[in-house]
Amino acid sequence: MNMVEEALHELSAARAPDGFLERTLRACGLRDSYAKVATPIGDYFVAWRGNRVSAVSRADKGLESFLNWFASEVGRSLEPAEGVPALIRRALLATRGQGLSYDFGQLTEFEQAVLRKTLEIPRGEVRSYGWVAREIGRPGAVRAVGTALRHNPIPLLIPCHRVVRGDGELGNYAGGHPELKKDILKLEGLDLGWLEDLARRHKRFLGSRTTHVFCQPTCSHARRIALDNRVEFSAEQEARAAGYRPCRDCRPVAA
Amino acid sequence: MAPEELTQWLARDLDAGFEEVVRTHQHRLFALALGMCGNPHDAEEVAQDTFVRAYRALKRFPPERLEELRLAAWLSRIAVNVVRNRVRSRRPALALLAGAEAEGVEVPERRAGPERTVLARAGVRRLAGLVAALPRAQREAVLLHSVQQLTYAEVAGALNLSEATVRSNVHRGLQALRARAGWLSEVS
Structure with missing residues (x-):
């Protein structure tokens, strides 16, 4: 073999510098x-x-x-x-995760659906575990929703703190101590005392006498109802019997 | 791992599969970039840029295209284009880089005999510069054939040329290298 072939052969055996693999994968976003x-x-x-x-x-x-x-x-x-x-x-x-992209990696399809749905809950509002289960088309999987949220790998941004128990209790929190869930919700402007009072009186929906629409209590539409026009309901049938329809944004009951 | 196992892996799990692609092809692709740029600093940039572009392209690949993908040839073609674009846009002409020695390039010592090793080491340093100084068509053909070890048909596919043109470019490129290497060994 002459010198050129030998040198070409050696060139083909050149090694990428140390750390090249890691730097390249990072540049690829991997x-x-x-x-x-x-x-x-x-x-x-x-x-x-x-x-x-x-x-x-x-x-x-x-x-x-x-x-x-x-x-x-x-x-x-x-x-x-x-x-x-x-x-x-x-x-x-700002605890506003809606504009970001997420890497759900190893999570199951169900867990991903729960997290994506949770991401839709607006800042300063809460929904129940049952609501998330219903919205992702698995109304019977309320406990599984709770489990998926307890293992939420991206708390704060995926706002699992905005998912609470149907009876008005706040429930578990993946991001730390249950007290923390309270602190974050307060930081987002939620009036927890008022919410607890509604729950104690078994009032689940708020309606507007002017629009005849009923909402979940923390829905942004419900919060805009003037005090004089606000009606409280304990059950869907009660609201429907009074001639109210469910809000299309917070979807308080099954369609 | 066989090439088709790697493309199957990509089809199954792009991110994990691509990590293996970089692991498998990094050294060969770096060597190719080194031959095209003549120095390890630019070579690393080119090799990294090549993988980033490859990854972005693979994300949009339909599965049936993945199956017939020839990774080594495809990566070579991307690397060739990366270098061409750099030259066109912001880099000085390659001839200016040709004198740069490939310092800091690790070459494994595989053969017995100290003289042969010394000769080969001196050879590869200068060779990177010599190859970079070849006319573009010859440089690309020689590197893809001799360093990237693609067949003439694969080189022709990667460069979008006829096989006959590739053969002739490889031949003339090697001839020019021999002439210049001969001159180099006489003066050193």
Whole structure:
């Protein structure tokens, strides 16, 4: 073999530099980065891959525990980043996750449907576990919805804190202590005392005398009803008998 | 892993499959980029850009196109286009880079005999520069055939040329390299 063939052969045996694989996968958006963000309700770790958020977790249990949890739940490794992309950071601080993309990785189709539906609940409003189950076409799967939300890997952005029990109790919270669920809802402007009072009196719907539409109590339309025009209902039949139809936005009852 | 296993993996799980594609093809593609650019810094940029474009393209691939995909040839064609676009848009002419030595390139020592190894190492450094100085058509043909180890038919497909043209370009490219390498070994 002459020198040219030999050298060409050697050239074909050249090795990509150390770290090339990792750098390339990150450039393709195939590697998760993480960073810490300070919010009004405490520090959070955020993980993302490309422009998709893959995890959010309270930082109070420490980095080690976050990395272990991510490895076991998501099944990928994480690399530290300088900071969180501005879009994700702003969404976290405002607890507004609707404009972002998500990486649901290993989650089942059912779990993904639950999270996507939960993402639709507007800021400052709440829905019941039963509502989520009904909306995704699985009205019998109320408990399974609860389980899926308890394992929500992206709390705050996927607002599982806005899903509460049908009896007015707040229920479990994936993002931490149940008290935290209260704090976040208060931060979003929800009047919890008023909601508890309605639940205690078994009032589930609010209607408007002018439009003859009935809503879930926290629906943005219900909150605009003037006090004088507001009617409370305990059951769907009661509202229908009085000549009211369900709101098309908050869909308070089965279609 | 056989090439068709890799494309089947891509069809099943694009993200995990693509990680394996990068793992499998990174060194060969880097070598190709090194031959085209003449220095490891630009070569890494080109190789990385190639994989990023490949990944974006694969996301939009229908499954039946994945099945018949010849990965090595396809990646080579993307790399060739990446280099062509760089030259056209923002890079100095390749001739200016040709003198740059391929410092920092790791070449495994595989053969016995210290003289042969030294010769080969000196050879590969200069060769990267020499190959980069070839006319574009010859450079691409030589690299795809001798470094990327594609068949003439695959090179022809990747470069959108006839097989006869590719054969002639490889032949003339190797001839030019031999002449210049001979001159190099005389002066050193």
